[in-house]
Amino acid sequence: MINIDSNSPKSIYEQVYEEFVKLISNKVLKPDEQLPSVRDLAGMLRINPNTIQKAYKLLETKEFIYSLPGKGNFVGRPENTIRAEIQGEFEKIKNITVKLLFLGASKDAIINAVNDAAEGVNINVRA
Amino acid sequence: MINIDSNSPKSIYEQVYEEFVKLISNKVLKPDEQLPSVRDLAGMLRINPNTIQKAYKLLETKEFIYSLPGKGNFVGRPENTIRAEIQGEFEKIKNITVKLLFLGASKDAIINAVNDAAEGVNINVRA
DNA sequence: AGAACTGTATCAATCTTAATAGTACAGTGA
DNA sequence: TCACTGTACTATTAAGATTGATACAGTTCT
Incomplete structure (x- = not known):
């Protein structure tokens, strides 16, 4: 086993x-x-x-x-596992956001990236 | 220094x-x-x-x-290095966004996370 | 209550790896 | 040559992670 x-x-x-x-x-x-x-x-x-x-x-x-x-x-139960994984990914998002702002990127640019990625997901779902 | x-x-x-x-x-x-x-x-x-x-x-x-x-x-002259690094981080943001949406998180929740993280950065910079 | 199982907390010993230091070597320019 | 510069090599130290020994605590059944 x-x-x-x-x-x-x-x-x-x-x-x-x-x-x-x-x-x-x-x-x-x-x-x-x-x-x-x-x-x-x-x-x-x-x-x-x-x-x-x-x-x-x-x-x-x-x-x-x-x-x-x-x-x-x-x-x-799988729901709980997924919830934990989602939480972990949110932490990563936050850490990267801080790093990006520190490197001189703008908050709006980050939000745009999120929107872009989300757009792609929608296209895939429709296809 | x-x-x-x-x-x-x-x-x-x-x-x-x-x-x-x-x-x-x-x-x-x-x-x-x-x-x-x-x-x-x-x-x-x-x-x-x-x-x-x-x-x-x-x-x-x-x-x-x-x-x-x-x-x-x-x-x-690190502009290119910084630019490349920023781009790499944006890629990560996008990948995680896709993953999060796939796991069932909402786009708004992700944007909120970005805003939360940005809030913390502003506080530190002003202090 | 007691026996036999379960997980858990604490502390110590070990092992591994990263961090730091000591020393010697090599390039630059006056 | 001298006084500065960076660099390579090796050894030591320090720090952290891993594992182990032991004792404690909860559950269930008889």
Whole structure:
């Protein structure tokens, strides 16, 4: 179910995180389905439970899963995941806006860019 | 001219780099004007010349300055660099806009985010 | 209540990488 | 040659991320 490559440049918890993102995105794991406990999975992979905990914590902040202390970790609902992703993209927009203004671009130009992009989306939708 | 905050989470060379980007972008330093030598500036800030050298190297990579070994470092003509950088950021804005609309966000919400971010920039500039 | 599971918080040890410094070398111009 | 300039190389230090050991707390079932 989960494989770890100890030669990978990526850290273990990162690999675990990404594996679960795949499994959840591909619906191999369904909403509300329980994930393996931190100790079980740690035992299988022969690593420390805290490492799994760290991966789970990251999945939780991105709302891929939710946690019920004492009970377990469960696959989240896609609406929530999307909401979290939207929020993240808004943060990026804000950061880039600040950078652009700093570089001398005008606010209007940025808004125009947004409008341009939105225009393109409409055309695609109609096609 | 250049201030270093030793409590900043940013590294020293990064702070030096950003200070000069500001000074050059705002034309406080004019094209072909000579920068302080790595040893002079290092002496003023009481740090190692190599740290300044690292900041200058980064400025040179981004074409904010040019270097004449044995003579010194001089302000370049970064208009093209800045223009390219601005264009790159606009591309990001557009891509994220498309993604956000695809995820279900509204165009108005994106424009609001831009306005929010711009608001913060104005406050900082006026202060 | 107690046992067996669950997640979580705290702290320490380790590992890795980035940042900084010390030194020596090389170009420029008087 | 001298006094300045930048640069390359190496080593050390510092900082941060990763992982691990341990103890604590919630849930469920008997």
